[in-house]
Amino acid sequence: MKLNFQNKITIVLFLIAFQFSFAQKKEDNIGSEVVNVVKPYTPTISDAFKVQETPVLDDEGNAKKETIKYSIFSFPVASTFTPSKGKAEGVDKTKQAHLYNNYATLGFGSYRTLNAELFVNQELESNDYVGGMFRHLSSQGGISGVELDDRYYDSAIDLTYGANYSDMSWNVDLGYQNQIYNWYGLPAEFGSTLSSSDRAMLIDGINPQHVYNTFSLGSKIDFNDGILDNASLKFNHFTDTFGSTENRFYVKPSLKFNIMDEAIKTNIIVDYVGGSFDKNYQNTNIQVIKYGFTNFGISPTFVMQEDDWTLNLGASLFYSLDNEHSNNKFFVYPQINASYKVVGDLMIFYAGAEGNLEQNSYMDFVNQNSFLSPTLNIAPTDKQYDIFAGLKGKITNNVSYNIKGSYVNERNKALFRSNDYNENASNENYAFGNSMQVVYDDMRTLSFTGDLKANFSENVTFGISGTYNSYTNDFQQEAWNLPELKLNSNIDFNITPQWFAGATVFYVGERKDMKFNTNFTVDATPITLDSYFDVNAHVGYKYNEQLTGFIRANNITNQSYQKWLNYPVQGFQIVVGANYKFDF
Numbered sequence: 001m002k003l004n005f006q007n008k009i010t011i012v013l014f015l016i017a018f019q020f021s022f023a024q025k026k027e028d029n030i031g032s033e034v035v036n037v038v039k040p041y042t043p044t045i046s047d048a049f050k051v052q053e054t055p056v057l058d059d060e061g062n063a064k065k066e067t068i069k070y071s072i073f074s075f076p077v078a079s080t081f082t083p084s085k086g087k088a089e090g091v092d093k094t095k096q097a098h099l100y101n102n103y104a105t106l107g108f109g110s111y112r113t114l115n116a117e118l119f120v121n122q123e124l125e126s127n128d129y130v131g132g133m134f135r136h137l138s139s140q141g142g143i144s145g146v147e148l149d150d151r152y153y154d155s156a157i158d159l160t161y162g163a164n165y166s167d168m169s170w171n172v173d174l175g176y177q178n179q180i181y182n183w184y185g186l187p188a189e190f191g192s193t194l195s196s197s198d199r200a201m202l203i204d205g206i207n208p209q210h211v212y213n214t215f216s217l218g219s220k221i222d223f224n225d226g227i228l229d230n231a232s233l234k235f236n237h238f239t240d241t242f243g244s245t246e247n248r249f250y251v252k253p254s255l256k257f258n259i260m261d262e263a264i265k266t267n268i269i270v271d272y273v274g275g276s277f278d279k280n281y282q283n284t285n286i287q288v289i290k291y292g293f294t295n296f297g298i299s300p301t302f303v304m305q306e307d308d309w310t311l312n313l314g315a316s317l318f319y320s321l322d323n324e325h326s327n328n329k330f331f332v333y334p335q336i337n338a339s340y341k342v343v344g345d346l347m348i349f350y351a352g353a354e355g356n357l358e359q360n361s362y363m364d365f366v367n368q369n370s371f372l373s374p375t376l377n378i379a380p381t382d383k384q385y386d387i388f389a390g391l392k393g394k395i396t397n398n399v400s401y402n403i404k405g406s407y408v409n410e411r412n413k414a415l416f417r418s419n420d421y422n423e424n425a426s427n428e429n430y431a432f433g434n435s436m437q438v439v440y441d442d443m444r445t446l447s448f449t450g451d452l453k454a455n456f457s458e459n460v461t462f463g464i465s466g467t468y469n470s471y472t473n474d475f476q477q478e479a480w481n482l483p484e485l486k487l488n489s490n491i492d493f494n495i496t497p498q499w500f501a502g503a504t505v506f507y508v509g510e511r512k513d514m515k516f517n518t519n520f521t522v523d524a525t526p527i528t529l530d531s532y533f534d535v536n537a538h539v540g541y542k543y544n545e546q547l548t549g550f551i552r553a554n555n556i557t558n559q560s561y562q563k564w565l566n567y568p569v570q571g572f573q574i575v576v577g578a579n580y581k582f583d584f
Contacts, residue, residue, distance in 0.1 A: 097545065098545060100546065100581035100582055100583050101120070101121045101122065101583055101584075102119060102120045102121060102581065102582050102583065102584070103117075103118075103119050103579060103580065103581045103582070104117065104118045104119075104579070104580050104582075105117040105118075105577060105578070105579045105580075106577050106578060107550070107552070107575045107576060107577025107578075108575065108576060108577065109552075109573055109574050109575030109576065110572070110573050110574050110575075111139045111140060111141060111142050111570055111573060112139065112140035112142075113137075113138070113139045113140075113573065113575055114136065114137070114138050114139075115136070115137050115575060115577065116134070116135075116136045117133070117134065117135050117136075118132075118133065118134045119131070119132075119133045119134075120132050120133075120584075122584060127163045127164055127165055128161075128162070128163045129161075129162055129163070129164075130159075130160070130161050131159070131160045131161075132157070132158065132159045132160070133156075133157070133158045134155075134156070134157045135154075135155065135156045135157075136153075136154070136155045136156075137153075137154045138151070138152060138153040138154065138155075139151060139152055139570070141182075141184075142570075143184075143560075143568055143569070143570055143571070144560065144568075144571065145560075145568065146184050146568065147184075147186060147203055148182060148183070148184040148186060148203070148206060148208045148434070149182045149184060149208055149209065150182055150184040151180075151182060152179075152180060152181050152182065152370075153178070153179070153180040154177075154178075154179050154180075155177070155178050155179075156175065156176065156177040156178070157175065157176055157177075158173060158174070158175040159173070159174045159175070160172065160173045160174075166224070167223065167224050167225060168221065168222060168223045168224065169221070169222050170219065170220065170221040170222070171219065171220055172217075172218070172219045173216070173217070173218045173219065174216070174217055175214070175215070175216040175217075176213075176214065176215055176216075177212075177213070177214040177216075178211070178212070178213055178214075179211065179212040179213075179214075179366075179370065180209065180210075180211050180212075181209075181210060181212075181370045181371065182208040182209050182210070183208040183210065183371055183429065183430050183434040183435050184208055184434065184567070185371065185433075185434045185564065185565070185566035185567040186203070186432060186433060186434050186566060187421070187433040187434075187515065187517075187566055188566065189517075190203075190423070190432065190433060191203070191423060193423075193520075194423070202423065202425060205425060206429055206432060206434075207429050208429055208430075208434065209241075209429075210240060210241055210242065210374070210429075210430070211240060211241045212238065212239070212240050212363075212366055212370075213238070213239050213240075214236060214237070214238050214363060215236070215237040216234065216235065216236045216237075217234070217235045218232070218233060218234035218235070219232070219233055219234075220232040220233075227255050227256065227257050228253060228254075228255060229254045229255060229256040229265070230253075230254050231251070231252065231253040231254065232251070232252050233249075233250065233251040233252070234248075234249070234250060235247070235248070235249045236248040236249075236361075236363060238275075238361075238362060238363040238366075240374050242277075242278060242279075242374040243277075243278035243374075244275065244276065244277045244278065244362065244374045245275050245276055246273065246274070246275030246276075246361060246362045246363060247272075247273070247274055247275065248272070248273045248361050248363065249271075249272045250269065250270060250271040250272065250359075251269070251270050252267065252268065252269050253267075253268050254266070254267050254268070255267075255268070259302075262302050262303075262304070263302060263303055264300060264301075264302045265300070265301050265302070265303075266298065266299065266300040266301075267297075267298070267299040267301075268297070268298050268299075269295070269296070269297040269298075269299075270294070270295070270296055270297075271294070271295045271297070271359045272292075272293070272294045272295075273291075273292070273293055273359055273360075273361045273378070274290075274291065274292030274293070274323060275290075275291060275292075275361075275362055275378065276288055276289060276290045276291070277289040277374050277375050277376065278374070279374075279375060279428070280375050281373055281375040281419060281431065281437065283428065283431075289375065289376075289377070290324050291324055291377075291378040291379070292322070292323030292324050293320060293321065293322060293323065293359065293379070293380055294320070294321040294323060295318055295319070295320045295321075295357055295359055295380065296318065296319045296320075296321075297316060297317065297318040297319075297357065298316070298317050299314060299315070299316040299317075299335055300314055300315070301313065301314025301335055302314065308340055308341035308342075309338070309339075309340055310338065310339045310340075311337070311338045312335070312336065312337040312338070312352075313335075313336060314335035314336070315332060315333065315334060315335055316331075316332070316333040316334075316335055316355065316356065316357075317330075317331070317332055317333075318330070318331040318332075318333070318357040319331075320357060320380060331355075331357050331382060333354070333355025333356055333357070333383075333384070333385070334353040334354060334355055334385060335354055335355075336352050336353045336354070337350070337351075337352035337354075338350065338351055338352060339351075342391075343393070345393060345394055346393045346394055346395075347391060347393040348391065348392050348393050349389075349390075349391055350389070350390055350391075350392065351388065351389035351390075352387075352388055352389075353385055353386065353387045353388075354385070354386045354388075355383050355384055355385045355386065356383045357380055357381075357382060357383070358380060358381040358383055359380050360378055360379060360380055360381060360414055361378065362376060362378060365414070365438060368416075369416050369436060369564065371434075371435055371436050371564060371567060372416075372435060372436050372437070372438065373419055373428075373430045373431070373435035373436065373437060374430070375437070376437065376438045377438060377440070378438075379412055379440065380412065381410060381411070381412050381413050381414060381440075382410065382411040382412055383408070383409075383410050384409045384410065384411060385408070385409050386406055386407075386408045386409075387406065387407045387408075388404055388405065388406035388407075389404070389405055389406075390402065390403050390404030390405060391403050398454060398455045398456065399452070399453070399454045399455075400452070400453050400454075401450070401451070401452050401453075402449075402450065402451050403448075403449070403450040404447075404448070404449045404450070405446075405447065405448050405449075406445075406446075406447045406449075407444070407445070407446050407447075408443075408444065408445045408447070409443075409444050410442070410443050410444075410445070411442045412440045412441075412442070413440060413441055413442070413443045414438050414439075414440055415438070415439050415440070415441060415476065415479065415480040415481065415482070416436050416437075416438060416480060416481045416564070417436065417437055417438075417439050417476075417480040417481070417513060417514060417515075418433070418435075418436050418437070418513050418514065418515035418564075418565050418566075419431070419433065419435050419436060419437050419515065420433075420515055420516055420517075420518050420524075421433035421434075421515065421516075421517060421518065422517060422518050422519045423517070423519065433515055433517070433566070434566070436564065439476060439480065441473050441474060441475050441476040441479075442473075442474040442475065443471060443472060443473055443474070443479065444471070444472040445469055445470070445471055445472075446469070446470040447467060447468065447469050447470075448467070448468045449465070449466065449467045449468075450465065450466055451463065451464065451465030451466075452464050452465070458494075459493055459494040459495075460491070460492075460493040460494075461491070461492050461493070462489075462490070462491045463489065463490050463491075464487075464488070464489040464490075465487070465488055465489075466485070466486065466487045466488075467485070467486045467487075468484060468485055469482065469483070469484050469485075470484065471484075477512075477514070477526055478512035478514075478526050479512070480511075480512060480513055480514070481511045481512070481513055481529075481564065482511060483508050483509040483510065483511050483531075484509050484510070485507070485508075485509035485531075486506070486507065486508055486509065487506065487507040488504065488505065488506035488507070489504070489505050489506070490502065490503065490504040490505075491503055497542070498541055498542045498543075499539070499540070499541055499542075500539075500540050500541075500542070501537070501538065501539045501540070502537065502538050503535070503536065503537040503538075504535075504536045504537075505533065505534070505535050505536075506533070506534055507531065507532070507533050507534075508531060508532055509531045510528055510529060510530065510531050511528075511529045512526045512527070512528060512529070513526065513527050513529060513564075513565040514526045514527055515527070515565065527565060529562055529564075529565060530561065530562070532559055532561035533557060533559065534554075534555055534557075534559070534561075535555070535556040535557050536552070536553065536554045536555070536556065537552075537553050537556060538550060538551065538552045538553070539551050545581070546580055546581045546582060547578065547579075547580050547581075548578065548579045548580075549576075549577070549578045549579075550576075550577055550578070550579065551574065551575070551576050552574070552575045552577075553572070553573070553574050553575075554570075554572075554573040554574075554575075555569065555570065555571055555572055555573055556572060557572075558571045558572040559571075
């Protein structure tokens with residue numbers, strides 16, 4: 001039985017009281033005696049000690065266990081069951097698709113369209129490789145209502161040689177491209193004052209064909225370690241059949257190093273463009289147009305990261321040499337980007353301010369618009385700043401979004417506008433209102449963009465995007481051939497392991513252009529080009545890992561819209577072809 005502290009105190013008091021009462025009972029028999037005190041009483045306190053006490057446990061689990069004696073009576077049981085040997089269950093493995101190094105594509109379609117591609121790549125040793133690609137796209141024309149030849153050819157061949165090592169990789173590229181187009185966009189009112197025979201004779205005398213040739217040589221090198229992160233260089237020689245010549249060379253090394261544990265990245269650029277046109281558009285005594293610009297630029301930036309913040313701080317400095325007019329200029333641009341994870345990867349806010357000195361070239365303009373006259377004025381664009389802010393992230397794991405607003409200030413922005421014309425038989429073949437020019441303006445652009453991408457499953461992907469622009473011009477009447485609204489959407493899906501399909505739809509809003517006949521018109525007003533939809537689709541069938549057949553349909557709604565003024569596009573088109581992948 002356990003005694004608590006209070007019980008112990010009670011017992012001690014009881015014993016003292018009992019002893020005291022016992023002593024009182026013996027008091028009558030005590031005699032007198034003398035007590036001699038030898039020294040004063042000095043009390044002492046003995047050392048304390050702890051009572052070693054083992055508690056008594058009354059739990060049932062501590063009761064003594066009984067010893068049980070038992071015996072087993074075994075007897076045989078007849079059984080016909082024979083267990084089979086165990087076998088480990090196998091795991092189904094998806095067969096990894098073989099990646100072929102080479103492929104060939106060939107397709108034929110309406111308007112006598114021919115589309116051909118050949119890509120080959122071969123490893124020479126453990127590190128070196130060589131590759132090449134040939135591309136051809138042509139159409140024999142036949143656009144309804146077009147009176148001039150509207151055929152086109154675009155052929156290119158590219159060769160590459162390179163190597164991949166553990167600490168670096170490099171490659172050298174060599175290419176040639178031949179493009180043949182026709183200035184077929186005569187004004188609707190062309191020759192309206194002439195007789196039918198004179199008009200037919202004038203049109204028959206126009207040869208609208210023009211040819212572009214491009215030779216290119218380039219190289220790129222990447223390092224895994226060291227201050228030099230990568231470097232690229234390229235040389236382009238661009239000519240046409242009207243005596244125009246342009247050379248473009250640039251080198252772009254990129255450095256990366258640390259200062260006080262902060263990563264500093266510096267991009268350096270040297271960009272030269274120079275060329276000439278044999279004539280100006282008016283065909284006056286000024287027979288040759290020459291241009292040449294060399295831009296030297298450096299852009300140091302460093303990154304700061306803390307928690308959910310990321311900040312890129314930097315600036316770009318450019319010095320531009322006008323090699324023909326000695327009009328040299330110095331430019332400074334911001335390079336600032338910041339992002340903040342508001343809700344992890346679900347919502348990221350970003351903002352920044354950027355600028356750049358953009359080198360324009362005849363070749364770049366032709367790649368955007370193949371109907372330019374060979375009489376252009378070439379100059380760089382001063383993109384002073386692009387201030388932007390937006391939100392991006394994921395609605396779900398399979399759906400991402402990005403919305404953005406920006407305000408861009410540009411000086412000397414290049415715009416495409418139709419050339420004015422007359423109907424003199426002595427004109428150049430591009431001077432009958434069937435070509436375009438490049439004009440420049442100081443502009444401000446307010447833009448809002450948004451896009452949404454979704455992977456509904458492994459077999460279905462979808463995307464949609466749109467842009468709205470508002471333009472302010474200083475010199476030109478309009479922002480020539482720039483739409484306010486652009487929309488596009490695409491969907492791709494796998495129907496079965498063999499069948500697949502997809503579709504794209506895009507919308508381009510109204511644009512402004514202007515041209516007039518100088519023989520009759522003094523004051524001209526801008527012309528509005530209608531907005532348009534374009535719907536395209538494709539279906540394919542994978543016969544096996546190597547052979548795939550396809551059908552592509554373009555401009556399904558058969559709209560004869562004009563991408564440029566008086567340049568209608570081909571109507572409904574269909575191309576049937578196949579793609580074959582192989583190894584040597």
